[in-house]
Amino acid sequence: MESRNVKSSRRRLVASVSAIAAAVVLAGCAKNAPQDTFQPKGANAQMIQDLQVIVFPIAGVVGVIVLALAGYIFYRFRDRGQAIPVQSHGKPVVEITLTIIPALILSVVGVFTFRTIFDLAETKDTEMIINVTGQQWWWEYDYPTQEGISQPIITSGQLVIPVGTKVLLRETSRDVIHSYWIPALNGKKDAVPGRIHLLRLEADKPGIYAGQCTEFCGLSHANMRMETVALSKADFAKWVANQQKAYVSPAEGTKAKEGEAVFLNQCSRCHQVNGIKDANGKAVISAPDENVYSGAAPNLSHLMSRNTFAGAMFDLVIDKCRDDVWNASSEEFGAKYLAGVSSDCLNQKDLRAWLRNAPGMKPMYADPAKLEKSNGLYRGMPNLGLTEDDIDKLVAYLITLK
Amino acid sequence: MFTPGSKYFVGLTGLSLVAAILYAFLVNPNDLGSIALLGVAVAAGLIAGFAFLTRDGDTESATESVAANAEVPTPSFWPIVFALGAALTLLGLATNAIVFVVGLGVLVGGGLEWTIQNWADRASADGRYNSEVRARAIGALDYPGLAAVALGVIAYLFSRIMLTASKSGAAVIFIVVAAAVLVVGVLISTKPAFRGRASLLVTTFAAVLLAGAGIASAINGERSELAVVAEEKPYSASHRECGEEASDHYDKHAGNRVSSRSAVIATVIVEDGKLYAQMIGLKDKLNTVSVPRSNVTNILFRNLDKEEYRLVANLGTRTVAGTDVVEKIGTCTQLAGENQEQLLTINIPKSSSAENKYSFEVPGIEGKIEVVVP
Numbered sequence A: 001m002e003s004r005n006v007k008s009s010r011r012r013l014v015a016s017v018s019a020i021a022a023a024v025v026l027a028g029c030a031k032n033a034p035q036d037t038f039q040p041k042g043a044n045a046q047m048i049q050d051l052q053v054i055v056f057p058i059a060g061v062v063g064v065i066v067l068a069l070a071g072y073i074f075y076r077f078r079d080r081g082q083a084i085p086v087q088s089h090g091k092p093v094v095e096i097t098l099t100i101i102p103a104l105i106l107s108v109v110g111v112f113t114f115r116t117i118f119d120l121a122e123t124k125d126t127e128m129i130i131n132v133t134g135q136q137w138w139w140e141y142d143y144p145t146q147e148g149i150s151q152p153i154i155t156s157g158q159l160v161i162p163v164g165t166k167v168l169l170r171e172t173s174r175d176v177i178h179s180y181w182i183p184a185l186n187g188k189k190d191a192v193p194g195r196i197h198l199l200r201l202e203a204d205k206p207g208i209y210a211g212q213c214t215e216f217c218g219l220s221h222a223n224m225r226m227e228t229v230a231l232s233k234a235d236f237a238k239w240v241a242n243q244q245k246a247y248v249s250p251a252e253g254t255k256a257k258e259g260e261a262v263f264l265n266q267c268s269r270c271h272q273v274n275g276i277k278d279a280n281g282k283a284v285i286s287a288p289d290e291n292v293y294s295g296a297a298p299n300l301s302h303l304m305s306r307n308t309f310a311g312a313m314f315d316l317v318i319d320k321c322r323d324d325v326w327n328a329s330s331e332e333f334g335a336k337y338l339a340g341v342s343s344d345c346l347n348q349k350d351l352r353a354w355l356r357n358a359p360g361m362k363p364m365y366a367d368p369a370k371l372e373k374s375n376g377l378y379r380g381m382p383n384l385g386l387t388e389d390d391i392d393k394l395v396a397y398l399i400t401l402k
Numbered sequence B: 001m002f003t004p005g006s007k008y009f010v011g012l013t014g015l016s017l018v019a020a021i022l023y024a025f026l027v028n029p030n031d032l033g034s035i036a037l038l039g040v041a042v043a044a045g046l047i048a049g050f051a052f053l054t055r056d057g058d059t060e061s062a063t064e065s066v067a068a069n070a071e072v073p074t075p076s077f078w079p080i081v082f083a084l085g086a087a088l089t090l091l092g093l094a095t096n097a098i099v100f101v102v103g104l105g106v107l108v109g110g111g112l113e114w115t116i117q118n119w120a121d122r123a124s125a126d127g128r129y130n131s132e133v134r135a136r137a138i139g140a141l142d143y144p145g146l147a148a149v150a151l152g153v154i155a156y157l158f159s160r161i162m163l164t165a166s167k168s169g170a171a172v173i174f175i176v177v178a179a180a181v182l183v184v185g186v187l188i189s190t191k192p193a194f195r196g197r198a199s200l201l202v203t204t205f206a207a208v209l210l211a212g213a214g215i216a217s218a219i220n221g222e223r224s225e226l227a228v229v230a231e232e233k234p235y236s237a238s239h240r241e242c243g244e245e246a247s248d249h250y251d252k253h254a255g256n257r258v259s260s261r262s263a264v265i266a267t268v269i270v271e272d273g274k275l276y277a278q279m280i281g282l283k284d285k286l287n288t289v290s291v292p293r294s295n296v297t298n299i300l301f302r303n304l305d306k307e308e309y310r311l312v313a314n315l316g317t318r319t320v321a322g323t324d325v326v327e328k329i330g331t332c333t334q335l336a337g338e339n340q341e342q343l344l345t346i347n348i349p350k351s352s353s354a355e356n357k358y359s360f361e362v363p364g365i366e367g368k369i370e371v372v373v374p
Ligand SMILES: [Cu+2]
Pocket: A134, A135, A137, A177, A178, A179, A213, A214, A215, A216, A217, A221, A224
């Protein structure tokens, strides 16, 4: 009776342990895993992959051997009241062998690791540079003038690059340390205030590649996401042309025009829309440095050309349209992405909720009661107490910002 | 002598006093916590006093100690020092933090000495033995303490003299004084005859000389260049001499190699009388650079030519608050000689636009580099 109990409880233990192990292993096989580190989609990620497909198994085998040996020894020589064995000073042969074998393994791994590190750090063959600035809790990208970009471009959340091009990100931060990581395209690199760190990206095929800030940076760190969008070279040129398109004020008498007025009143102090003019026809330059702790707010000139917002935390398009773009084939992807956000696709629900109460959507310390700590400056976007009428107008206006 | 009970409470007093001070400094001086800890210190101190005076209520030992108390205490100047400390501390609270700190030092030092002496006086009926006890308890601290104070005074007075004297004069004084100290030191150690009255005479003479010269120098004030520098605000705030001229106020031995070369957004270079910029990753010689808005950003300036040049950043204009006066915003590096480098750190809070343009220039070199702030 008793022995059966012991047996069945042991069996139950074995069963549950193997169930957990199986679940852990299976979790590694998730289908929709855009941030999988074992699915390189570009040259740099491929270099890391080439290294890790060798090093990971070696490390795994060594790890399993060591664990199994340790387990065996714990079990085999457990205390059963036997006499303490004779103590000796070890065996030189065993010690030397056990030192030389790991040293050999490590030096082989080390040689390849160093080569990869140096290859990843190469900058001489750069074909395009982009300044990447992190702040709590979104990324800003600006493209200096260079071949193919005659006017500087600024955008946020979604980084757009041409495929098959060696792009050099020049990362820095406006507040705390962040880290830029698009697993499908390269490893991670910290963005440190006052420093400029270089990270190469190169995508083989058009598509969207997801990533996430990987240096804990405060309350909304988990909501600080980013995406890199790779376009064919021709599509990229179209994207550049669109980003450089001059501002067109909505036609008089439209709801969008009323929305522009609300925008000038409520939003322009933080958000720049290039080319926007106030009622007197004077160009408006925003002053996020006077309003926001990090000194920056996303440039909204071409908001509807991206399909996420608020640090890529929310989709700017509804699920159906999102799937349409994300699942598009390489050939169709560019055209679908460049179409931007149409009014049918606009994710009104989240955008309106954001305008209604941004801190309610994303934890940001934008609470006025807590502003003394930041010298009266908001962290993130505050709740502006807009009326539903204002929000209607603003949405009508924002959708024109392609 | 200290009894077990009084020892315990003396320890508690000391501990809570230290805790109160640490708390006040590290956490918050206006917090109830430090007041509570201070309260504990006072209460424990009181009990310690009672326990000490009553020898833990042990009447037998109290009678024994009558003899010790019978002795007239040694005349002592520590109460006066203690009182001086108290006065200085209070004065300091009303006037100056330095006076307060000095007062506190005198207060603690005087109090300690006084306490020890008092305690030693009661150690036994034998005055010699008592002073020995005292010496054992604190004598080891007397000389170093006095020496530290004396050295401080000497250093302070001497530094006044050095600040008044001209640069070369200061060097001469330094050499002469050092030589004199060496000579006197050698004399004292080698010629026993010199040790008595003669050395006292020399020391007194030196002390009077130092005191007189020091006070006179302090009244005279610092030499003119130092006085000017002392009045100046940090260089970038007050010296906008960003032209071709070499200014008096620049560091003439500035480092000509910059260590943070990898953390610059752009490098501006003067080569063969021409100005151009480079950005990591772009091979071209540029005449436009992008600088992220409202972020502290470094620019490296490298001069490859023979003449000295400096990099000037033109960062727009602003209207002086409450007036119509429009002033230029800008900053610049120091002059950099051939093959030298300088780092310029800027933060441009507003985007550039057609109306609001920024640029880098090098006085004496034609052309400029446009700075785009997206
Ligand atoms: Cu972050």
